[in-house]
Amino acid sequence: MIENFEELKQICNGCTKCGLCETRTNVVFGVGSPNAEVMFIGEGPGENEDLQGEPFVGRGGQLLDKMLDCIDLTREKNIYIANMVKCRPPKNRDPAPDEQEACIGYLRNQVYLIKPKIIVCLGRIAALKIIDPNFKVTKQHGSWIVKNGVHMMGTFHPAALLRNPHNKPEAFEDFLKLRDKIHEICDHTY
Numbered sequence: 775m776i777e778n779f780e781e782l783k784q785i786c787n788g789c790t791k792c793g794l795c796e797t798r799t800n801v802v803f804g805v806g807s808p809n810a811e812v813m814f815i816g817e818g819p820g821e822n823e824d825l826q827g828e829p830f831v832g833r834g835g836q837l838l839d840k841m842l843d844c845i846d847l848t849r850e851k852n853i854y855i856a857n858m859v860k861c862r863p864p865k866n867r868d869p870a871p872d873e874q875e876a877c878i879g880y881l882r883n884q885v886y887l888i889k890p891k892i893i894v895c896l897g898r899i900a901a902l903k904i905i906d907p908n909f910k911v912t913k914q915h916g917s918w919i920v921k922n923g924v925h926m927m928g929t930f931h932p933a934a935l936l937r938n939p940h941n942k943p944e945a946f947e948d949f950l951k952l953r954d955k956i957h958e959i960c961d962h963t964y
């Protein structure tokens with residue numbers, strides 16, 4: 775494991791471990807506080823994220839920011855947001871298993887350095903990899919499990935909420951559960 779956050783970021787920014795390096799504009803390492811107690815994990819960058827080098831900055835990202843704001847979380851202050859793969863899969867396809875495998879070490883290293891108390895997986899792909907290989911978002915969203923001492927929850931991906939807005943109330947309830955969990959186990963998020 776790399777012990778320094780900036781060093782890890784620099785290594786990741788120059789990474790050529792999988793084929794996604796050939797089509798990326800920017801590596802999307804992550805954003806937020808390295809001291810965050812709450813970490814959000816998505817699957818991979820989309821077009822806007824690739825262009826700007828920051829996760830969740832398109833319409834889905836704007837929705838995520840609004841939902842975060844409702845429970846007093848902001849990417850500038852008290853959370854960290856990262857993706858499972860750091861380079862955009864062409865045409866926004868799901869990251870392939872070999873690409874996930876090539877990249878997951880960076881995310882593991884981020885988790886190792888940040889040491890979050892809570893991880894929220896945004897969408898099916900992240901929840902499958904991190905929480906449960908059979909995870910079903912529609913059935914299991916909002917449920918907490920504890921793995922290696924970290925409280926984990928999966929919820930809807932913001933882009934999926936834009937496609938299926940009828941799921942927004944359930945997603946918002948998940949965020950309220952997150953707020954309760956933060957009050958219960960976190961020291962300095964609020």
Ligand code: SF4
Pocket residue numbers: 786789790791792793794795801859860861873876877
């Ligand atoms: S997706 Fe990950 S493993 Fe592949 S080139 Fe980008 S940083 Fe490296």
